[in-house]
Amino acid sequence: MSLIQNQSLLFRAVEEARPGAVWRSLFDTFWPSYRRWYLQSGDAARPYYLPCVRALREHMPELLPTYEALVDIAGGGDLEARFLSLFCPPPYVSACSQAVWPGERPVLVRNYDYPAQLCEGIILKTAWNGRQVMGVSDCLWGLLDGMNEDGLAVSLSFGGRRDVGEGFGVPLVLRYVLETCTRSAEAAATLARIPVHMSYNVTVVDRHGDFATVYVAPGKPGDIRRTAVATNHQHKIEWQQHASATSTVERHRRLLLMFHDAELSGETLIGAFLRPPIYSTAFTRGFGTLYSAAYWPTEGRADFFWPGRTWSQSFDYFAPGECLIEFGDPPPIY
Numbered sequence: 001m002s003l004i005q006n007q008s009l010l011f012r013a014v015e016e017a018r019p020g021a022v023w024r025s026l027f028d029t030f031w032p033s034y035r036r037w038y039l040q041s042g043d044a045a046r047p048y049y050l051p052c053v054r055a056l057r058e059h060m061p062e063l064l065p066t067y068e069a070l071v072d073i074a075g076g077g078d079l080e081a082r083f084l085s086l087f088c089p090p091p092y093v094s095a096c097s098q099a100v101w102p103g104e105r106p107v108l109v110r111n112y113d114y115p116a117q118l119c120e121g122i123i124l125k126t127a128w129n130g131r132q133v134m135g136v137s138d139c140l141w142g143l144l145d146g147m148n149e150d151g152l153a154v155s156l157s158f159g160g161r162r163d164v165g166e167g168f169g170v171p172l173v174l175r176y177v178l179e180t181c182t183r184s185a186e187a188a189a190t191l192a193r194i195p196v197h198m199s200y201n202v203t204v205v206d207r208h209g210d211f212a213t214v215y216v217a218p219g220k221p222g223d224i225r226r227t228a229v230a231t232n233h234q235h236k237i238e239w240q241q242h243a244s245a246t247s248t249v250e251r252h253r254r255l256l257l258m259f260h261d262a263e264l265s266g267e268t269l270i271g272a273f274l275r276p277p278i279y280s281t282a283f284t285r286g287f288g289t290l291y292s293a294a295y296w297p298t299e300g301r302a303d304f305f306w307p308g309r310t311w312s313q314s315f316d317y318f319a320p321g322e323c324l325i326e327f328g329d330p331p332p333i334y
Contacts, residue, residue, distance in 0.1 A: 007283065009116045009290060011304070011323045013123040013313055019069045027074050027140060030120060034140065038083045040090055049078055052085035055168070059194050060176045066128045070141060086139055086169040088197055092118075095246040095287045096157035097278050098145075098201075099255050099269060100228040102209035107266040108295045110145050110155040110203075111273050112136070113246070115286040116327060123304065125318045132315050133178045134302060136293065142171025143178065149315050150182040151207030151297035159199030160233035160242060165218025167195030173216075174202065184210040192222030201230035207297040229255040246287050250277045270294050274307055283327050291325070 016022035038046060056064060067084060074080040083089075095113030100106065112119070124143075125134040135146015145155035154174050173194050181187040187204040191214040198218060205211040215223040215234040223234075232248035243249060254277055258264055272278050273292045280289045294303040300315040304323075311323050 007116070007327045009119060009121050009325050009327065011121040011123065011291065011311070011325060013125075013311075013318070013320050013322075015125040015318055015320055017127040019066065019073055019128060023070065023140075024073050026120075026122060026124075026137070030140060031074070031080070034083060035079070037090060038079070043079075045090075046082055047088045049082055052082050052087040055087045055195075056085055059168070060172075062129065062180050063172075063176055066141070066179075084140065086142060086172040088166055089139070089169045091164045091198055093242065094158045095232055095248070095280065096155075097231050097251050097255065097273065098155045098157055098203045099230075099259075100203060100205045100211040101264070101266040101269045102205065102211050102228065103266060104209075105266060105299070106205050106207070106209040106211070106297055107269070108145075108147075108153040108155055108203060108205045108211075108297075109266075109269050109273050109292070110157075111278060111280070111289045111292045112144055113280050113282075113287045113289050116283065116288070116290055119290050121290075123302075123313060125313070125315075129179045131179060133175070134313060134315065134318065135174075135178070136291070136304075138171040139169060141175060142169060143174040144171060145293055145295070146174065146178055147295045147297065147300070147302060148178040148182075149300060151300065152178060152181055152183065152187055152204065153206075153295035153297050154178060154187065154202060154204045155293075155295075157201045157203075157230050158232050158242075159201050159215060159217060160248060161199035161217060161238045163218055164198055165195075167197040167218050170196050170198070170200045170202065170216065177204070182206070183208070184212055188212040188214050188222075188224045191216060192224055195219075199234065201232075201234065203228075203230050205295075205297060228259065231255070245282075245285065246280075247277050254278060266294070266296075270303075270305070274305070279307075288327060290327075
């Protein structure tokens with residue numbers, strides 16, 4: 001799904017206020033890969049069109065106008081419409097770490113650990129429903145992390161459970177939260193009520209420094225926690241093999257220990273995300289850190305960073321462009 005060659009990934013920043021030619025170009029680029037992924041277990045394994053639309057109408061009705069516009073731009077086909085609903089998609093597993101520093105300048109920091117060939121590498125800025133939103137795209141209109149112009153930032157990490165149920169792929173839920181919410185409490189309540197198809201930890205922070213992490217899982221309401229740190233488990237380790245492979249306990253412990261330091265700052269926290277065990281070089285196993293991001297709600301700015309390189313974007317100054325990242329080299333020592 002990505003533009004990857006020889007352990008490198010091309011990240012692109014693109015902007016389009018309303019769905020149009022730019023999004024159509026992204027669709028043309030990624031649809032063949034997404035189509036294969038969506039049909040990996042056969043067409044009958046995915047829900048029919050009507051249940052998809054009904055679920056969107058029931059749980060995220062504000063997205064329907066954008067959904068219908070995107071389906072039309074994609075050609076109006078049945079398969080495209082079902083995929084774009086992101087209702088009951090195939091399962092997928094990532095790693096990831098995220099933490100909030102709720103100081104005078106609150107910041108949400110995250111690492112995205114995933115197979116490079118399955119990452120779009122698209123930083124997308126939109127105003128599809130009138131509110132500006134920017135973040136890292138997934139499934140063509142969902143988000144892995146992002147922020148809106150009101151200063152609400154959000155990020156996801158896999159929740160460490162293999163259960164799959166009836167619900168939405170969580171990237172679309174993150175899109176919905178940023179399109180419709182302004183404060184962390186509102187976002188947490190929204191995350192807790194929308195059904196998801198797998199377990200995830202979703203961390204939110206707003207410009208006032210209010211934060212929460214919501215443990216979402218199929219078949220149950222989300223569990224809202226006043227915690228600033230999330231890796232890849234929830235209340236306990238339920239998938240030991242994944243936990244060991246991704247060092248979720250070690251990463252979680254390291255981040256928690258940092259929050260006991262009275263001298264901790266947002267900048268110090270960002271530095272930790274470029275060092276092991278938070279930063280991962282397990283690229284050959286599909287758990288390498290593809291990018292890190294720091295969202296600054298009071299400034300409307302997002303910094304995307306890698307060892308030795310930072311790419312900043314903001315609502316005031318969003319610069320479309322490209323950034324080629326090479327993987328496999330160990331991070332520098334700070």
